Amino acid sequence: MALGDNGSIRIGVIGGGQLARMMVPPAIHLGLEISVLAETEGMSAKRAADQVGDYRDPETVYAFAETVDVVTFDHEHVPQEILTELERRGVPVHPKPHALQFAQDKILMREKLAELGVPVPQWAAVEDEASLQEFIDANGGRAVVKTARGGYDGKGVRVVSNADEVRDWFTALAEDARGGFLLVEELVDFTRELSQLVARRPSGEMRHWPVVETIQRDGVCAEVLAPAPVSNEAILDEAARIGEAVASGVDVTGVLAVEMFETTDGRVLVNELAMRPHNSGHFSIEGSVTSQFEQHLRAVADLPLGDTSMTAPAAVMVNVLGGPEEGPMPVRYQKVLAEYPSAKIHSYGKQPRPGRKVGHVTVVGDSLEEARAEAQAAANAFG
Numbered sequence: 001m002a003l004g005d006n007g008s009i010r011i012g013v014i015g016g017g018q019l020a021r022m023m024v025p026p027a028i029h030l031g032l033e034i035s036v037l038a039e040t041e042g043m044s045a046k047r048a049a050d051q052v053g054d055y056r057d058p059e060t061v062y063a064f065a066e067t068v069d070v071v072t073f074d075h076e077h078v079p080q081e082i083l084t085e086l087e088r089r090g091v092p093v094h095p096k097p098h099a100l101q102f103a104q105d106k107i108l109m110r111e112k113l114a115e116l117g118v119p120v121p122q123w124a125a126v127e128d129e130a131s132l133q134e135f136i137d138a139n140g141g142r143a144v145v146k147t148a149r150g151g152y153d154g155k156g157v158r159v160v161s162n163a164d165e166v167r168d169w170f171t172a173l174a175e176d177a178r179g180g181f182l183l184v185e186e187l188v189d190f191t192r193e194l195s196q197l198v199a200r201r202p203s204g205e206m207r208h209w210p211v212v213e214t215i216q217r218d219g220v221c222a223e224v225l226a227p228a229p230v231s232n233e234a235i236l237d238e239a240a241r242i243g244e245a246v247a248s249g250v251d252v253t254g255v256l257a258v259e260m261f262e263t264t265d266g267r268v269l270v271n272e273l274a275m276r277p278h279n280s281g282h283f284s285i286e287g288s289v290t291s292q293f294e295q296h297l298r299a300v301a302d303l304p305l306g307d308t309s310m311t312a313p314a315a316v317m318v319n320v321l322g323g324p325e326e327g328p329m330p331v332r333y334q335k336v337l338a339e340y341p342s343a344k345i346h347s348y349g350k351q352p353r354p355g356r357k358v359g360h361v362t363v364v365g366d367s368l369e370e371a372r373a374e375a376q377a378a379a380n381a382f383g
Contacts, residue, residue, distance in 0.1 A: 009301050010035060012064060014055050015074025016043035018348040018357070019277050019293075022285070024048050026294035032301065036074075037064045044348045045074070058082050065091045072254060072300045073276050076103045077150070094202070094253040094300035095275045102250050103275040106183045107148045113270055116249040118242055120270050121188050121261075125181040129163035129170060132184055136161065139186045145169070146183045157219065159187060188269060190261035194228055194236075195280035196243030198256045199295040202302050206247055207295070209288060209308045211239045214259070214280050217321075220355065223376070224317040225368060226283045227310065231262070238268050246273065255296040257281065279319070279357075284308075286344050286362050287315025314368040318379035320359040322352055329359050329382055336381045343378035358382075 009032050013020040016038025024047065027034040037060070038049035050067070053060035055078050062085070065071055070092040083097035095103075102109040107125045114120065122139060125148075126132040136143045145166050147156035158166055166182065173180050193216060198208040210227035228236060243258045250256075250273075257278035259271045281292035290298075290306030298305055320329065329347040336345065340363075347359040359382065363375040 008033060009070065010068045011297060011300060012037065012068030012071045013045070013048075013074055014061065014064070014071060014078055015039070016045040016049050016052075017074045018044040018350075020045035020048065020074040021348060022277070022282075022293045022346070023297060026291060027297055030294065030297060030301075030303075032297060034297075035064075035068055037061070044350060046349070056082075058085065061086070062089070065089070070094060070300055072296070073100075076100060076275060080104070092300075095256075096251065096253065099250045099252045100275055103273050105148050106146055106272075107181060109273055110183065112250060113246070116245060118246060118249075118270050119267060122186040124184050126184050127170075127173070127179075127181050129167065132166070132182065133163040135184045136163065142187045144185045144187055146185070148180060148183055155219075188261045188271075189264045190269075191231075191264055192228075192262050193271070194239050194260045194262055194268070195224070195278070196239045196258045196260065197278065197281045197284075197292055198243045198247040198252075198258070199254065199292070199299050199305055199308075200247045200252055200256065201299040201305060202253050204248075205305055206244055207290075207305045207308045208240055208243055209281065209284060209292070210310060211236045212280055212283065218355065220319070220321065220357070221279045222319055222321065223372070224280050224283050225372065226287055226315045226317070229368065232266065235262055235266065235268055242268060242270060246270070254299045255281065255292050282346070282360050283315040283317040283362055285346070287311055287317075287364050312364040313366050314371045315362060315364040316368065316371040316375040317360055317362045318372075318375040319357050320361065320379050320382045322354050322356060322358070322383065332382050336378055339381065340374055340378035342374055345378070 011034050013036045020036045021044040035050040036045045036048045037051045061082050102112050110123050124135050142161045145158050193214045195212050195214050200206045213225040213228035215223040247256050255277050257274040261269045277292045284291040289309050344362045350358045361375050361379040363371040365371040
């Protein structure tokens with residue numbers, strides 16, 4: 001796809017959350033038009049929400065697609081049958097359905113990664129308590145069980161020592177006409193979590209950002225340190241190699257996040273994939289020459305990709321989780337802006353709720369320790 005005479009490519013984003021919201025400024029800067037199909041009124045990306053409707057309803061999605069030049073996503077939950085029909089109708093979809101399926105279904109993802117020779121935890125697809133218990137017993141008496149579809153931010157994930165701890169999930173599968181399996185994995189002994197972001201356009205051009213360290217709290221990403229502090233240069237090189245190998249191997253277009261474990265014995269294992277801008281890449285808005293949001297738009301419009309170098313030696317992103325007890329985030333802006341002038345604040349326009357991502361704060365600088373301290377303090381001031 002090439003820019004028209006007036007740069008009037010219109011990109012349609014399915015999903016009205018904060019990721020769609022953060023695509024709007026770079027779309028304006030690139031001279032692109034952007035439309036959003038939001039799930040409900042008043043979502044984060046409401047300023048670009050031309051339509052409101054159910055992304056699971058085929059006719060709603062088809063009608064939205066007729067108004068844009070290319071379709072991309074704020075999340076991975078649009079049903080495959082809708083996406084394949086869009087392609088049949090000649091609508092450019094990025095990432096394409098054959099790639100997106102690996103972010104939609106964790107078992108398909110594990111199968112594909114194994115096919116590509118990418119290192120992953122020991123795993124199995126299990127359809128009953130007996131087979132799950134057999135895996136648990138063979139892997140040290142504890143394991144991680146995940147629903148194959150729909151989980152995110154710690155949802156759909158349980159650490160168990162007995163199969164009956166997910167009996168309700170097996171019951172739900174048995175009642176689902178589609179049937180299915182649960183994914184069970186070894187409980188990995190890791191030292192930290194890493195994330196490698198890669199952008200790829202339809203032509204195959206790729207660029208990756210520096211590997212970052214992510215810090216989770218209660219299954220939700222709380223902080224991102226960019227670049228990841230060096231414990232072993234070879235580990236970071238391997239993470240970058242894996243990221244590009246996965247991007248090529250699944251034929252992704254747009255931004256891909258490859259979440260990984262760095263293990264105590266010096267390995268890197270792939271944990272999850274996300275085929276869209278990702279929480280671990282929010283630092284790039286201020287911390288990179290080209291942010292993940294601009295790069296995603298460039299990629300899905302098949303425009304040359306931008307420089308992913310850091311703008312400073314260090315960048316730290318801290319999520320604002322929950323938000324202020326009274327009123328939305330902006331009620332605290334005066335105080336936070338005055339006390340933390342180096343902090344860049346991003347509000348998602350959401351009402352506060354315990355554990356909810358309502359915004360994030362990024363600080364860039366010469367020192368990771370100093371940037372982290374200021375970003376943490378500024379984010380905590382919204383609590």
